[in-house]
Amino acid sequence: MMMDIELIVNQETYQLQIQPGERLYRVLRRLGYKSVKFGDEQGETGADTVLMDGKPVNSYLLLAAQAEGHQLETLEELGENPHQGWKETRGLHILQQEFVKNGAIQCGYCTPAQLLAAKELLDREPDPTEEQVRDVFSGILCRCTGYLKPVEAVLRAAARMRGETVPPIEDPIKVPPEWMGTDLGDSIPPTKTVQVDGTTLTAQRVITDLKVSNSPETWRQVGKPKEKVDAVKLVQGKPAFTADFERRDMLYAKVLHSPYAHARIKSIKTDRALEIPGVHSVLTYRDIPRVAYSTAGQSDPIPGPLDSYSLDEKVRFVGDRVAFVAAESEDIAEKALEAIEVDYEILEPILDSREAMQQGAPIIHDQDDYVNFADSNPAKNLAAEIRIDIGDVEKGFQEADRIFEAEYEVPKVQQAHIEPHAVITYWDENDRLVIRTSTQVPFHIRRMIAPVLGLPVKRIRVIKPRIGGGFGGKQEMLIEDVAAHLTIATGKPVQFVYTREEEFTASRSRHPMRIRLKTGVKNDGTMTANEMYSLSDTGANGAHALTVTGNTTKAMSLYVGDGPYRESPNIRYYADIVYTNTPPSGAFRGYGVPQGYWPVERHMEFIAHQLGLDPLEFRLKNALRAGEIHPFSVAWSEGREPVPEMIQSNGLAECVQRGKAAIGWDEKHLDKDWAAVPGKPYLRKGLGAALMMQGTAIPYLDMGGASIKLNDDGSFNLLIGATDLGTGSDTVLAQMAAEILGVPLEDIIVYSSDTDFTPFDKGAYASSTTYISGAAVVDAANKVANRIRERAASILESKLDKATIIPAEIELADRCAIAPDGHAVSLEDIALDSLHHTNQEQIMAVGSYMSPVSPPPFAAQFAEVTVDIETGSVVVDKLVMAVDSGVIVNPVTASGQIEGGMTQALGYAVSEEMVYDDQGRAREKDFRDYHIFRAQEMPDLETIFVETYEPSHPFGVKAVAEIPMNGVAPAVGNAVYNACGADLRDNPVTPEKVWKALKDG
């Protein structure tokens, strides 16, 4: 029974027939207002915000009928692109303009809600305080930005709307001139030759003196705070995301999830579900082929066991798949789920990683078609094991004056991207399956899903639209197969979007680990040996099990020892990665490294304290330096043959120096007066630090491709397989192309990514896009530039009647090819000549790049906290991160990465944790229980770039995206230790743990 209502949206009146219980959110989306997003069912994300009579409301929580008679506003009303051909538009609203200019947008999924909330504020308060802006943002979760830039954008917009002028957005972070040529003392060693296994590695490319870059003053695009190439569409709320796309006769998918942690399906009946009108398909394990695969979105061959199935007769965690349904609406699909009858044989689960390998433990993967990788052993619930010995660890311990041993634990945490996993599948007119999906790895998805569906790769096309955040959670073939099986079964388009509860119970998360550290140290602080054992919990499947836990070595790589130990470090890393009946772990920004840095940096602090050493000097004394071999590069490479790799750029010592100055370390760290809070004897302030490194791509494996094509008007299409999940990589790659081709950024039209049209790229992970895909773009751009120079030379020769112009001497700048004598021809003329006039050709090139090295970025993280010693509560007051990520291509997007990364890491430090009861049921199923930071809760954030020039990249870049995840938790832990002596071994640093540590002394 339908009901009639009248809705007024953006001053337009609609007469509608709706279902009585239909949500306002759904009706608005149906009317085409796609700026209204789904984030969760509880209104915690605020992504569904619209204005009703000028006030923000959650459209998912309101019934459409409740909005009748009210004025509704969505982002579509705010402003629009000022340039629409012959049509004059009112242009973008000042708020939208400032969001674009200020770098306030990363993935852009929360942006419509933030803009509407800001509009409401400025309508009632033209001169708001920062606190007021943060307050209106408090109902809107952003997982990408750290809120700093959106808040700044609103304050700037408010000033402009009051008629004030605001300063232009300059490069906000400059390396001060006094840093150039600073005497860095012993912190940077002289150039030297390094011997590994008798092989002498050349030292000629070693950079021992820091420099910002080779010629930054001549660069017009690289190194500049350019606006993001996708920002204008995102501030308008354009239908850019996966779920914004619709097809006629589209069905909606739902999945029946297991209520048991470990069970076998004895029987499953679907008749009642299939009888429900509007249900088109119900699939169980009996209806589809059984194909063992890995869900990990990685290059071929996937370095992990094949232990997953689209559907199986056994379920291995609460939330595992039991059946798929496709129906004409989500409500009908949900009814169908309730009508499926399942009889389970309940099996004993393993919920604690320590029990997984015990004698007599239940076997989680007892199926015959399990496919091993390396040392995986399902009979022992072992997904992978790692045994790495470098040097002679036992001898190193014998030579130590003191041995320090301790155990640490890090929790399971969620990526919590605000856009849930979303996919739409359909057959095209050529009977090829199109998969439109919010993925970080479109090319891996195409390759991996083909055998699962029984289709050849060539009959699959994967399109990656705008992604609303991923953080590793979308480096997985998680839901694409569900929609695809249902499209095959029904012949119809199928959309599948995860609920927020599914994100928490049936998605991926960071591997929790129990880590034991043993470190040998001489009394002068020289480390002689370091040993780590990690018991890593991969959950019910082994996707990323080996590689994530192997990557934890990056935390150990930072400290090699000093003196002779620096020449020949003694390091041991052993790990067992075990199955449990909990939701599978997977990739999460940092990819195993944050798990390592909590124990390593807490341990280093503890040792320094015990030995009475300055904690930062102790660290730097033992830290890896430029000119040295990355210790693990000689021993391990994700299951492939390792190749020794030299560190060519390292700004760690300068990061420490700059970070210390920014946080006031020397004045505060051991100052008891500063630590006391006047009038509040129960409060103690403290400072903590952590040093860290990461990697940049996976050497000899990760490959990125790009193609560039010249158009009639001298603009270029840049086609890339790389996936921008909000990081700004589309922009950064376009900046590199624009720099080489001598055009402004607006002349580079970026498209990413579509497996039919864009070159292969392994996807967005391992902090590789700027470095790997960037080098591919440079390769393609250089080829195109060279061809343009050749044509320009011949055009100028005939035009000027000159004998020879050497193409290599022609400069590309200001949309022209300019000969040394100043004569120039425009790129538009070259394009018209090449496409229409003379010896016609399409000027176009493809570039690709694979790196033999993975140059680490380095960083120093500082935290300032206030601890209540009566309650154990910890407030993080300030975070400062000084980072060497090589040359910074775009300071605005890069600092956004650091701010957003520190904010995610702050949750890892103090609040985020996924816990299961004794039946394996999740405690955290939504954002009411799982706390990620909101705008009004944020500490001060400060980012400092210490630029080095990484010689292995044409623009000297290194990674920036993952390293901010590593240091905040241990820096906060160390700050708490500094403040009150609570020496915590487990994160997050909760009030209970601090209070207990203080009580236990």
Ligand code: FES
């Ligand atoms: S930009 Fe806010 S959620 Fe991505």
